[in-house]
Every structure is written in structure tokens, then in C-alpha cells.
Amino acid sequence: MAMEIISSQMKRVQLFEVVGRVDSTNASELGAAMDQAADEGRNYIVLDLGGVEYMSSAGLREMVRVLKRVKRSGGDLRIANPSERVREVLELAGLDSIFEIYPTQVEAVGSF
Amino acid sequence: MGEVNSLSIAARLEEVRDACDFVVRAAESSGLDERAVYHCQMAVDEALTNIIEHGYGYEGADSTIEIRCQTENDRFIITLIDDSPAFNPLEHEAPDPDEPLDSREPGGWGIYFIRRLMNEVSYERENGRNRLTLVKHIVPAGELEAGQGGEAELPFPVRKIESDAVVITPSGRLDSNTSPKLERVLNLMLEEGHIWLFLDMTEVTYIASSGLKILVSAWRRAQDQKGDVLLSGLQPRIVEIFEMVGFDMLFKIFPTLEAALAARSKTG
Numbered sequence: 001m002a003m004e005i006i007s008s009q010m011k012r013v014q015l016f017e018v019v020g021r022v023d024s025t026n027a028s029e030l031g032a033a034m035d036q037a038a039d040e041g042r043n044y045i046v047l048d049l050g051g052v053e054y055m056s057s058a059g060l061r062e063m064v065r066v067l068k069r070v071k072r073s074g075g076d077l078r079i080a081n082p083s084e085r086v087r088e089v090l091e092l093a094g095l096d097s098i099f100e101i102y103p104t105q106v107e108a109v110g111s112f
Numbered sequence: 113m114g115e116v117n118s119l120s121i122a123a124r125l126e127e128v129r130d131a132c133d134f135v136v137r138a139a140e141s142s143g144l145d146e147r148a149v150y151h152c153q154m155a156v157d158e159a160l161t162n163i164i165e166h167g168y169g170y171e172g173a174d175s176t177i178e179i180r181c182q183t184e185n186d187r188f189i190i191t192l193i194d195d196s197p198a199f200n201p202l203e204h205e206a207p208d209p210d211e212p213l214d215s216r217e218p219g220g221w222g223i224y225f226i227r228r229l230m231n232e233v234s235y236e237r238e239n240g241r242n243r244l245t246l247v248k249h250i251v252p253a254g255e256l257e258a259g260q261g262g263e264a265e266l267p268f269p270v271r272k273i274e275s276d277a278v279v280i281t282p283s284g285r286l287d288s289n290t291s292p293k294l295e296r297v298l299n300l301m302l303e304e305g306h307i308w309l310f311l312d313m314t315e316v317t318y319i320a321s322s323g324l325k326i327l328v329s330a331w332r333r334a335q336d337q338k339g340d341v342l343l344s345g346l347q348p349r350i351v352e353i354f355e356m357v358g359f360d361m362l363f364k365i366f367p368t369l370e371a372a373l374a375a376r377s378k379t380g
Contacts, residue, residue, distance in 0.1 A: 021129075023128065023129070023132075023157060023161075024125050024128065024157075024161045024165075025125050025126060025128070025129070054150070054153065054154075056154060056157045056158060056161070057158055057221040057222050057224075057225055058161065060221065061218050061219075061221065064213070064216060064218065065218060067213065068213060068214075068216075071213070085147065085150045088147075089154065089225070091292050092209065092224075092225065092228050092229075093209055093221060093224070093225075094208075094209025094210055094211065094288075094289070095209075097288070098212075098213050098216075
């Protein structure tokens, strides 16, 4: 399965639900979707990774890039619901201390 | 020596997915568990992506990369062979996971993951070809392997001595990078009902606050279940750290593992 991104504009937060596989062939699409929100001044972003079965470092790279960008504008990129495997990879890269990670989408959205 | 399965792909990012699927199937049939299969998939993805991006500079569509999988005793071996210019990824400096956001560089994480996810990684240049070998150790079901593999491996051997008691032997540095692995081992043991945790600390050379935090949380959980965490064999430097934070009052600390085990058999 390839990757699917479902984007929803909420009151304060731009929510992206990602489904499938994020790797070097499609990570830039995910980055571009988040960039578009940031371009429109929507810098409070939640990335729901609940549907992500696999993510390589290409996906992490885009997440870190967008996090840096939105933080410069006073925003944040927060992660919801990563699988055990994806969470392990975030921890290995030390990203669990850089991203705010929430067990559920509701908590991540509500954190803003 | 097990049968060798082989797949060749064109050196294009679009083909990496097929190689991942191929490796996942081979890894599954070798008896690796789901987590280890994921590690193999990610290591191969990162390695192939590196070869295509850096080895061939995205111009390898007419070149092929061969992926070989084989199982040899308790080792699942993946070999990647390509004819791009000589490049030994293992010579490159790995990024630091403790690096704060502002100074994080985007690149270099591929090889970092390869080393952390696999147990052995080696590179050879042979007859004008690069040969990268990735090995994952196959752990029989029921045994626990807490280490991540690679050169930064922190194996925490676990020995079950009674139905409710285990000896865990962490080693090396327990810092923010390695403590989560100890945490996982401790949590898993507690969930399985091993409420008597004997930590043989002989091989632990350093403990950071993240490691201390994990010990306390395991101690609390063990106490809640009427068990305990018993530490033994602490190196003088670790004793110093424990005294500084008052942990010497909290934990039962024994000079040797034998003394710890004997203390429990007296009370329990």
C-alpha cells in the first residue's frame, strides 16, 4: 500500500492523518502537504501516524524539517498515535525528546 | 549453510519497495519475530536508498543492485551488492541522537539506523563492487533480546531463575539513548510476573538520570506487586552516583549477585 494523507482543517489545528508507508519515494509529499498548511499560516500541526505501518528515515527527515520551520513561526508539529515500531524508531533517533508525542489524536489536537 | 534467495532490482528508488517486500518474506520465513523483521526491512530500505542516492547519484536506472538473503544457524544474513563507485558507509560519522533540534543536520540517519537495527554490519569492496552485509540474530521464541544490535549494541541478557524472578545483566552506559531498552526489558519482565528483578550491574560503567528514573519506576512497580529490585556488583563510580541522589537508601544493594540471591531466599 502506498501512502495516503487525509488533511482536515480544525479550529486551531491542521490535522494530517497518514496511512500506509512513508519512505524515500513519498516522504516529500508528506512534507509538501505540511508546508502548504504552514504557507497559509497554519503552524499548529498534528500528524496522526496511527495508520502508518512503516516509516523510514526519509519520513523522519521531513518531520524534523517541518518542525523547525513551524517553530520559527511560533507553531509546533505534534505527533499522535505512533505504532510501537514507529515509536521505537523515533526513540532511536532521539526524536521522542524533540517532538511532543500523544497516544491519541484527540489529546494531540487538544494540546494546542 | 542455508539456501540463498536472491533478487535484483534496478538502482531506482521506486524499486526499493520490492526489495523490502522480498526481505520481509525471507526474514519471516527465517523465524525472526515481527519486530526483528521490521528492523531488517528498515535497514535494507535505508541501505538501498543510500546506494541509489549517494552511490549512483540517482543515475543508476541502468544498473542493478542484488539483494541476497540467507539463514545460517541463528543468523539471518542480508547481502547488498552494487557496482557504484566504492563507498564504505561505515566510515562516515554517525549523527548524535542527543543533538537538539536547532543543530540537527538532516542527513546521515540512514547508516545510523542500519547500525542500530542490525546486530552485525560489514562492508567490502570486491571486484569493483560494493558488498554490504547486514546480519540479524535470530532469537528463539521465549528468549528476550533487548539489545538493538550494531556497534552500539547494549545486550541485556535475561536469565529466568524462578517463575517470579529474573537476573538481568545490563552493561555499558545507561544514558538517555540506552535506558529505554532497559526500561523495555524491566517492563516486559514485570508484565510477565517476574516481580523479583535482580540487576547484576557489574558491567555498567555509567548511569545517567534517565537510567536512574527507570530503575525507580521499576522498583515502584515491583514493590506494588510485592516484589523488589535488588542491585548487585555496582562499580565504585555508580555507587557514588547512587549516594549522591540518595538511591543507596532506596534500593537494596549487594556486593555480589550471589549475596542478592541469598538475601531473597532468606526472606522469601
